[in-house]
Amino acid sequence: MDSILVKGGNTLQGDIPIAGAKNAALTLMPVTLLSDEPLTLTNTPRLSDIKTMTTLLESLGAEVTSLQDGKVLAMSTHGAINTTADYEIVRKMRASNLVLGPLLAREGHAIVSLPGGCAIGARPMDIHTDGLAKMGAQIDLRDGYLHAKADGGKLKGAVIDFPFASVGATENIMMAATLAKGTTVINNAAREPEIVDLATCLRAMGAQIDGDGSPTITIQGVDRLGAATHAVVTDRIELGTYMLAPVIAGGEVTCLGGRIDLLAAFCEKLDAAGVSVTETDAGLKVALRGDRPKAVDVTTEPFPGFPTDLQAQMMAMLCFADGTSVLEEKIFENRFMHAPELVRMGADIDVQGGTATVRGVDMLKGAPVMATDLRASVSLILAGLAAEGETLVNRVYHLDRGYEKVVRKFAGVGANVERVKGQ
Incomplete structure (x- = not known):
């Protein structure tokens, strides 16, 4: 199993290109199941999760062609559709559940395995299935599979009130509602940029959607969707990750393609920590204003709040901060598993339930983690x-799921980072 070897001490300088959003691409790919006409995605990230979704879609009858070294995906689902999403594929990735809504909308029935993914806490499917049930779907869980069937073979518009703003459920219901009979209203909808990106793509195909980016989304069902070409939005989590690199290591980095509006709450915390973030024509230029970042408190929240997917990276930065910071994780209950590994490197972190207290230290020391x-x-x-010294990060297969060419990007701005092949 491969590892990443990091030798600390280099300051960073230069540009880092930011890829298209993993979470957006994984949502946009199942859209091909809604139409028998071509869907082309550009600015697609080159990740193992994209390959997993490709395998899943092909198993369902879609044709997926990777072009321009994987940055363009040409898809079409014009033939016979298999409506069973098999466990052996779905177990590898949480986003596999996003085929449920499109299959139900187009075929009127689907059998989808419960999904897998990172072990960061409970992410139940109930909110997805409850919403689809309000649209006339009968759904039973048998032997680890969701067996779903639309009443009369077609979903119907409904008013759906989510108990919390679930990104995945919002996406599943949005896709299902595009071909449903009548009007669907989603209240307490997720507001993430990936939701807006999905709506933009669906509208290009002929869907009638209003309110994306707000807590209430309205979808008027149409008879069919057509062809479209759509550019995947910039990955705000990759963007935030690389923005933290010069803050920790020193130097100045421009994250190409970055925009403040994608990460407003995150940028506000960086400003409070003494970090300069400047929006340029090329992207976001980032540098620490002083010798050391200042301590700040962070609470993860749904968009437009601070992203849970940047909490671990922010904790790494706060290990070096001047003062004591408190991080409160309100999205996933099991998302401080990195804290003990940082402690192995000399960090001063105390975790109590969903709260981590980080007391900044002068220096961390490299260790196997x-x-x-x-x-x-x-x-x-x-x-x-x-x-100080060398840090060997083991079990980095996770990285390949969400970060494109991570070693090359860090090394490109001067970091001493290399991938070590496993035995």
Whole structure:
């Protein structure tokens, strides 16, 4: 199993290109199941999760062609559709559940395995299935599979009130509602940029959607969707991750393609910590204003709040901060597994339930550490950038799911980072 070796001490200088959003691309790919006409996605990230979704879609009858070294995906689902999403594929990735809404909308029935993914806490499917049930779907869980069937073979518009703003459920219901009979209203909808990106793509195909980016989304069902070409939005989590690199290691980095509006709450915290973030024509230029970041308190929240997917990386930065910071994780209950690994490097962190108290130290020391999930993996690399000596991050297969060419991007701005092949 491969590892990442980080030798700390280098300051960073230069540009880092930011890829298209993993979470947006994984949502946009199942859209091909809604139409028998071509859907082309540009600015697609080159990740193992994209390959997993490709395998899943092909198993369902879609044709997926990778072009321009994987940055363009040409898709079409014009033939017979298999409506069973098999466990052996779905178990590898949480986003696999996003085929449920499109299959139900187009075919009127689907059998989808419960999904897998990073072990960061409970992410139940109930909110998805409850919403689809209000649209006339009968759904039973048998032997680990959701067996779903639309009343009369077609979903119907409904008013759906989510108990919390679930991104995945919002996406599933939006896709299902595009071909449903009548009008669907989603209240307490998620507001993330990936939701807006999905709506933009669906509208290009002929869907009638209003209110995306707000808590209430309205979808008027149409008879069919057509062809479209759509550019995947910039990955705000990759963007935030690389923005933290010069703050930790020193220097100045421009994240190409970055925009403040994608990460307003995150940028506000960086400003409070003494970080300069400047929007340019090329992207976001980032540098620490002083010798050391200042301590700040962080609470993760749904968009437009501070993203849970940047909590681990922020913790790595706060390990070096002047003062004591408190991080409160309100999205996932099991998302501080990186904290003990940072402690192995000399961090002063105390975790109590969903709250972590981080007391900044002058220096971390390199050590062998274990990556527990995708975002934890990169947080340990970030910490290693400024640690004394060598940090060996093990179990980095998580990284390949969410970060495109991570070693090349860090090395491109001067970091001493290399991938070590496993035995």
